[in-house]
Structures are given as structure tokens and as C-alpha cells.
Amino acid sequence: MTLDLRGKNVLVTGGLGFIGSNIAHRCLELGASVTIYDVLDPRSGGNMYNVRDIEKDARIILNDIRAFEGVSAVIRGQEILFNCAAYTSHPNSMREPLIDIDVNCKGIINVLEAVRRFNRDCKIVHVGTSTQIGRMVTNPVTEEHPEFPVDIYSANKTASEKYVLIYGSAYKLKTTSIRLANVFGPRSNIRSPDFGFMNYFVGLGLQNKTVTVYGEGRQLRTITYVGDVVEALICAAVSDDANGQVFFAVGDTQSSVADIAGAIVEVIGGKLQFIDWPRDREAIEIGDAIISNEKIRTRLGWRATVDLRKGLELTGDYFRPLLREYLES
Numbered sequence: 001m002t003l004d005l006r007g008k009n010v011l012v013t014g015g016l017g018f019i020g021s022n023i024a025h026r027c028l029e030l031g032a033s034v035t036i037y038d039v040l041d042p043r044s045g046g047n048m049y050n051v052r053d054i055e056k057d058a059r060i061i062l063n064d065i066r067a068f069e070g071v072s073a074v075i076r077g078q079e080i081l082f083n084c085a086a087y088t089s090h091p092n093s094m095r096e097p098l099i100d101i102d103v104n105c106k107g108i109i110n111v112l113e114a115v116r117r118f119n120r121d122c123k124i125v126h127v128g129t130s131t132q133i134g135r136m137v138t139n140p141v142t143e144e145h146p147e148f149p150v151d152i153y154s155a156n157k158t159a160s161e162k163y164v165l166i167y168g169s170a171y172k173l174k175t176t177s178i179r180l181a182n183v184f185g186p187r188s189n190i191r192s193p194d195f196g197f198m199n200y201f202v203g204l205g206l207q208n209k210t211v212t213v214y215g216e217g218r219q220l221r222t223i224t225y226v227g228d229v230v231e232a233l234i235c236a237a238v239s240d241d242a243n244g245q246v247f248f249a250v251g252d253t254q255s256s257v258a259d260i261a262g263a264i265v266e267v268i269g270g271k272l273q274f275i276d277w278p279r280d281r282e283a284i285e286i287g288d289a290i291i292s293n294e295k296i297r298t299r300l301g302w303r304a305t306v307d308l309r310k311g312l313e314l315t316g317d318y319f320r321p322l323l324r325e326y327l328e329s
Contacts, residue, residue: 224251239300
């Protein structure tokens with residue numbers, strides 16, 4: 001699919017974070033007029049440095065999706081909305097469930113209501129997560145897999161996805177949900193394990209620190225490079241075939257956590273160590289996650305093109321000259 005956003009007005013909620021900032025960059029490259037809306041909550045991984053080279057090209061609004069008036073004001077005139085705003089930490093959601101509900105449930109209702117009331121022609125592409133399914137029941141996991149999430153974040157992302165689909169069906173809005181799994185790459189949060197183990201491992205490797213794996217690390221993960229994820233999200237935004245649909249946008253292969261950590265040490269740096277499971281993390285561990293991308297390949301023609309090693313090389317090249325900005329900001 002040839003992607004062209006020339007003349008389009010695009011809004012990226014959560015646009016200072018990992019996924020959102022990469023979307024903003026790509027949409028500008030494709031000719032869109034981009035507005036970034038983000039509260040810059042340090043608990044959700046946003047970083048102004050992610051948009052340092054597009055600050056003059058994108059409109060940046062610092063506000064919260066929980067502020068309905070703010071969302072309503074910015075939604076007018078937008079043609080595509082990428083909803084990347086979220087309270088994104090699995091462990092934090094267990095410690096602070098009410099904040100997670102406010103952002104991931106009430107926040108998306110604000111977004112949907114603003115579109116329903118003030119801009120019904122706006123296409124909504126919502127970012128979901130593979131952890132909505134919980135533990136794998138059928139192999140591979142498809143979009144039809146039952147959902148029994150094991151942590152509050154994943155449960156609220158399940159709810160928010162249902163809100164997106166309900167609004168699409170009940171109010172004839174153009175809505176799509178794209179579920180992601182273990183996304184890694186430039187502009188990620190590499191300081192904290194709360195925002196995904198892969199990017200945290202990358203941060204440790206870049207500092208030549210020890211990369212610790214819980215247990216034997218045998219559980220399988222389907223991983224995806226952020227550049228591929230962005231292409232999938234934009235494909236969904238410009239395709240009418242995506243309306244009302246849920247897609248897994250994931251890579252073609254799976255690797256064990258131990259193998260992923262080993263590749264990070266080999267390509268990025270650091271050393272590898274295996275330790276016992278912390279009790280709180282073991283309680284929300286989902287085991288293997290083998291996910292099919294057949295639906296998005298057949299319906300939208302999207303497929304991941306960057307494998308683990310190449311993605312790690314690109315990620316390392318991005319972060320090495322910028323470590324201070326991403327570790328101290």
C-alpha cells in the first residue's frame with residue numbers, strides 16, 4: 001500500500017511518548033499537518049526530546065485526555081486521530097489502579113465523545129496491546145482469542161478497545177484498534193522496566209550494565225520494531241477495510257525472553273544474568289505469547305520488515321549519541 005497523507009490533519013494523543021512520537025515523525029514525512037496532544041506525565045514515558053527535531057513542524061499541546069474541554073477543542077478539524085495516550089505500566093496499574101482507570105477508560109471516553117459530538121468524520125486508530133488476551137489458550141493467538149487479562153492495565157485496555165468499537169458501531173464512527181506486542185526501537189523509554197522489558201534491556205545494554213532475566217527466560221514473545229508498527233497504524237488510518245476491525249500488528253517470528261536478552265547483549269552491550277522471579281512479577285506473567293499477523297496481512301497488506309537483530313542495530317545507532325537525554329530527562 002502506498003501511503004500518502006498530504007493535506008491531511010492528523011492528531012496524535014500521547015504524541016510525546018514512544019509510539020506516538022514515531023507516528024508524528026512519519027506522518028510529517030508523508031505530508032500531514034500534525035498536532036501532538038500530551039500531558040507529559042513522567043509515569044507514562046513521554047519525553048520532549050522525542051520531538052526535538054519536529055518542534056517547528058508540529059503543533060504541540062500540553063494537556064490531558066482526561067480534560068474533556070481540551071480534547072474537544074483540539075479534535076475539531078482533524079481527519080485522523082491516533083490514540084496513543086495511556087497510563088502504560090503493568091506494575092504501576094496494580095499499585096495505582098484508579099489512575100489507570102481514569103486515563104485508560106475515562107480518557108478514551110473523552111476522546112470518543114469529543115469525536116462523536118464535534119467531528120464525526122475523524123478516523124480513530126486506537127493503540128491496544130496483546131496483553132489484553134492474558135494467558136494463551138489457543139496457539140497461535142488471533143483476534144478471536146478470548147480475553148482474560150491478568151493485570152489492571154491490560155484489563156482497562158480491553159475495556160477501552162471495546163469502547164472504541166462500540167462508538168464505531170453505535171454512532172457510525174470510523175474506528176480501528178491495533179494491538180501491539182513487545183515494540184522496541186528509537187524514542188522508547190529505556191530508563192524503567194515499567195514500560196516494556198525489551199527497551200529497558202536496551203537501556204541497560206547501552207550502559208554496559210547487567211541484563212537480568214527472570215527464571216530461565218523460556219517464555220516466547222512476538223516482537224515488532226517500532227518503524228513497522230507505525231506503518232501498520234498508518235495503513236489502518238487510510239484504509240476503509242480497517243473500520244470496525246481489530247488487528248494484531250506483530251512480527252512474523254517469536255523468540256524466547258532469554259534469546260532476546262542475549263541478542264541485546266550481543267548487539268547493544270552489557271552482560272546477561274538469570275535470577276529468580278520476584279513474586280509480584282510472577283503473579284502477572286502470561287507465559288508464551290505466540291501471535292498471528294495473518295488478518296492484518298490479508299486485509300491491509302501490511303507485514304513487518306525489520307527483524308530482531310536489524311532492529312537492535314537501528315535502536316543502538318539512535319540512542320548511543322543521545323544517552324544523556326534519555327537516561328536523565
